[in-house]
Amino acid sequence: xxxxxxxxxxxxxxxxxxxxxxxxxxxxxxxxxxxxxxxxxxxxxxxxxxxxxxxxxxxxxxxxxxxxxxxxxxxxxxxxxxxxxxxxxxxxxxxxxxxxxxxxxxxxxxxxxxxxxxxxxxxxxxxxxxxxxxxxxxxxxxxxxxxxxxxxxxxxxxxxxxxxxxxxxxxxxxxxxxxxxxxxxxxxxxxxxxxxxxxxxxxxxxxxxxxxxxxxxxxxxxxxxxxxxxxxxxx
Numbered sequence: 394x395x396x397x398x399x400x401x402x403x404x405x406x407x408x409x410x411x412x413x414x415x416x417x418x419x420x421x422x423x424x425x426x427x428x429x430x431x432x433x434x435x436x437x438x439x440x441x442x443x444x445x446x447x448x449x450x451x452x453x454x455x456x457x458x459x460x461x462x463x464x465x466x467x468x469x470x471x472x473x474x475x476x477x478x479x480x481x482x483x484x485x486x487x488x489x490x491x492x493x494x495x496x497x498x499x500x501x502x503x504x505x506x507x508x509x510x511x512x513x514x515x516x517x518x519x520x521x522x523x524x525x526x527x528x529x530x531x532x533x534x535x536x537x538x539x540x541x542x543x544x545x546x547x548x549x550x551x552x553x554x555x556x557x558x559x560x561x562x563x564x565x566x567x568x569x570x571x572x573x574x575x576x577x578x579x580x581x582x583x584x585x586x587x588x589x590x591x592x593x594x595x596x597x598x599x600x601x602x603x604x605x606x607x608x609x610x611x612x613x614x615x616x617x618x619x620x621x622x623x624x625x626x627x628x
Contacts, residue, residue, distance in 0.1 A: 534582060547608050573613065
């Protein structure tokens with residue numbers, strides 16, 4: 394039996410299975426039929442509808458594949474008591490453009506200081522730390538909210554995101570999905586908003602993207618574009 398190594402995340406895109414090795418900051422693609430054949434030996438792996446059929450029909454020995462994935466650090470021998478990988482978040486159902494902007498929504502002096510501080514923190518983190526350490530820090534500082542309802546949470550997250558967008562052009566760094574999504578996440582955390590930083594991938598051609606969600610609402614991207622990507626990691 395095997396299991397995914399720490400800081401390795403996976404998703405299926407149809408023809409292939411994609412792996413994100415966060416420590417190495419790299420992606421690996423493996424044909425889906427080979428992973429389906431190996432799936433029963435991977436602890437916590439959610440079998441696809443074709444996994445059992447693949448196990449019966451794929452004649453190639455899966456040991457070489459397992460050995461290659463062990464050597465690459467994608468898999469490791471199963472250790473009893475290890476938790477299964479967390480499930481992927483459900484697909485987003487809306488984005489900020491579908492939510493009405495409240496009248497009189499404008500950025501205050503406190504918003505300026507808070508947004509610029511979050512941008513500077515994200516900038517510093519990406520320059521000084523590997524991505525896996527940033528992910529650990531975000532996870533460690535996740536906060537619950539004091540909102541009474543999902544509607545209150547989404548409304549507040551939307552208002553804060555609009556303030557962030559208004560102030561963002563004043564920070565001297567070009568737009569980059571990772572930088573901007575990380576900065577928005579940090580800004581929301583400082584207001585006790587527990588958002589999710591979503592990483593997604595697609596193939597033909599390969600591309601990676603990230604965005605911020607709150608209660609199924611995409612805050613800093615159009616939902617149609619996020620649906621082009623399969624989520625591979627949510628922080």
